Amino acid sequence: MTDPARHASVGIEANRGPSAAGGDTGVTEAVQKTVRKRDSAGTRARILNVATREFANRGYEGARTDDIADRARINKRMIYHYFSSKELLYLAVLEAAYERARSAEQKLDLDTLEPIEALTRFTEFTFDSFVRDRTFINLLATENRQRAKVLKKSARVNMMNSPVIDAIARIITRGHAEGTIRDGLDARQLWVTIIGICYFFFSNVYTLSVIFDADMESPEHIAERRAHVVEFVVRGVKA
Amino acid sequence: MTDPARHASVGIEANRGPSAAGGDTGVTEAVQKTVRKRDSAGTRARILNVATREFANRGYEGARTDDIADRARINKRMIYHYFSSKELLYLAVLEAAYERARSAEQKLDLDTLEPIEALTRFTEFTFDSFVRDRTFINLLATENRQRAKVLKKSARVNMMNSPVIDAIARIITRGHAEGTIRDGLDARQLWVTIIGICYFFFSNVYTLSVIFDADMESPEHIAERRAHVVEFVVRGVKA
């Protein structure tokens, strides 16, 4: 609560969040080592980062509060101090993940692009975001398994996704006006479709690798998939 | 081991497997009540049915062997008698699910339809199968969370999906020859795309319901989604 420089770094850390498919999030935990003791925001952020990784990799039930405490190098009691319970920690993780996804989407600036190009860009962006980091996919898989039991309790996530859907709606309207985008397209449906085409390959990459007896995570398979997806979406929306 | 009538009923039960999105499978457990005692195949099938439901609804870690035993109305020890361990029981469940999916696909008779019609039919079939039963989706979510750790051990699942992919390849060839299907389509990619477009909506129906603040499982939403998906796929493949 005293050193502003430290606060700054914490802020960045909190923003970045976990990345990398399933490995280490590469977050700045180690950097904190020297300072510590009575670093409220830092401790909270460190817990949240580690918890994100653990919940994503092991699911809600599989994640262990003990492990989270150990890996965040904090006392287990602190989890309860900052988040009250495992479930509320998990909810904070979910909300942060949605928040990260939304803020990333908003940097896309789709309105400045031609309609087809804008949708291409959005598709590629979605696909590439899953290449970089499957944390969000994993969290959603866990949350849907428990029928959004926890997410339902969130007051913050509701409607968070609308900005990008609004953007897609504007693209459709523009494209329709200029005759490049076909009739009968609903923004929400299109959003679900684009996300879904990208999503399934990554959410199921391990079982697909088994049934196709190949490493679907290899750069070649990913590149092939990416090209197919983009082409398919463009065909699907063209007038 | 002597009464063929009993065997027949068991066979049917074993074939049917669990259905219904997330609730009770309504399988013939109750019917067995009268027979029971020393009904080896029946006991095994009952365990497998209940286990399918439990693993699908609660995930691998969340499923309890105690609950499975109770709900199958067998002694817990029997699980180990027939399946050796929770993991091998789960593997048996996975294999049976793949087997059911494959044998359902094979009844489609896609080769007798016009190419576009055949792909429409396959898309509708895939979509509708998820409407009826999300067991398989849930099992796949669980299995991908653990990086197909268990499925990898299966000697049976490998390449099980090829028949339908071969059928899609034949459709593409036919459509290409007659000029109704576009160039550059790979059967496997198309299979992943069609499954994926259908899949995502159902695998994430609970979180989508929260963020859209609507019951996406309602008949209206499902019908709307179905129409969009079919139209999108047709557009995506047309010449």
Add this chain to the structure above:
Amino acid sequence: MTDPARHASVGIEANRGPSAAGGDTGVTEAVQKTVRKRDSAGTRARILNVATREFANRGYEGARTDDIADRARINKRMIYHYFSSKELLYLAVLEAAYERARSAEQKLDLDTLEPIEALTRFTEFTFDSFVRDRTFINLLATENRQRAKVLKKSARVNMMNSPVIDAIARIITRGHAEGTIRDGLDARQLWVTIIGICYFFFSNVYTLSVIFDADMESPEHIAERRAHVVEFVVRGVKA
């Protein structure tokens, strides 16, 4: 109950009992394979052989009735048919082991040897019997851990050891008469001492190997130990 040839082989099998320090007893189980079915004595003997091995290698608590049944290639129910319970099976194993030990000792013919030579012979015999087979040592370790709870119930083992002690008493008397054996030796004490000097090395060969960081079961270590033991006993009894 019909083929006398088969019976003969069974008798031999029952006599031989298990051998080899900790490995397979090398008994004739495989030979039985062809005949079988309704071979009462053979089944009983096979159970007893396998049980001896299992109890010796794993202790009373560690031995599994399932394993015994599997390895004897009989139905588990047969154990109860022939022996009533795990405990009574174990008692039968113990009694058979004592019986084997006793009948082996009786072949020594110590009365025909010079006193010192006779005790040397008995010491070597005892030592060598442990080299060949530690089954008896292991059974005794298990039984003493449970304070002879089971052996106490035996009506047969009581005083079984006296023949050899009588023999030792006669040796002492003879040696005393001719002046080769010292005064003050009690046959029973001497018996315990000779057995004990041989026994400890073998009963504790694994922990001794750890604390001496050497394989005490190697031929060299055994030979060195044997020489020391024999020399020590001779010195200990000489006039």
Add this chain to the structure above:
Amino acid sequence: MTDPARHASVGIEANRGPSAAGGDTGVTEAVQKTVRKRDSAGTRARILNVATREFANRGYEGARTDDIADRARINKRMIYHYFSSKELLYLAVLEAAYERARSAEQKLDLDTLEPIEALTRFTEFTFDSFVRDRTFINLLATENRQRAKVLKKSARVNMMNSPVIDAIARIITRGHAEGTIRDGLDARQLWVTIIGICYFFFSNVYTLSVIFDADMESPEHIAERRAHVVEFVVRGVKA
């Protein structure tokens, strides 16, 4: 972690360890009652004491973690908190037992006695230590039944026994020089022999009692045995 008085008492408790042949160790568990709660070293020591008793009396497989927890009046979870697993707890018990045995031997001061007297003293000490407490014998029996599987993992026990063997070596040298001890004695062999002569009577006291139909633990039998053993060892080593 602040009160040195508590620490001191814990230290003493940890030193004493369990005693008494097979009954209760009578350790200071009751004394702790008043202090308790958040007494880390005390809890650990109490677990170790009770575990020593249980493993000695029931063997590794026979000992129950539940019982150990109950009798140490701690929560079962604490066993895992302090020792990680039943096996590592058992290893800690073994190491502590070896440590106690070694430190007891070192108080013998054999170098100040005449050679024969020193060996007499060592023999009596060994014999008497078994009269007082058969814990170590029981632990060794258990550990040898599992072929020192656990002890092998110890980094501490290796060569722990050398001090006393060195002392015996010095005795032999001295006795040889002054002509009281015979030729050809190896210190390690002699150590095994002396321990062994004492050990067998106690390790097998229950089965010996059955076959001799007498209570070999009675003072008379023990005294008779002690005299025989000492005499035998002296005869065995004399020049």
Add this chain to the structure above:
DNA sequence: AATGAATGAGTATTCATTCAT
């Protein structure tokens, strides 16, 4: 703010034994 000891309900798995054929 931070720590580490302590807890009770639970979790997969095992085991000797009995039942029905």
Add this chain to the structure above:
DNA sequence: GATGAATGAATACTCATTCAT
């Protein structure tokens, strides 16, 4: 005589959470 299915009590170990400092 022989079989394999079925059982209930238990066994080592785990987990989210709270207490005392």
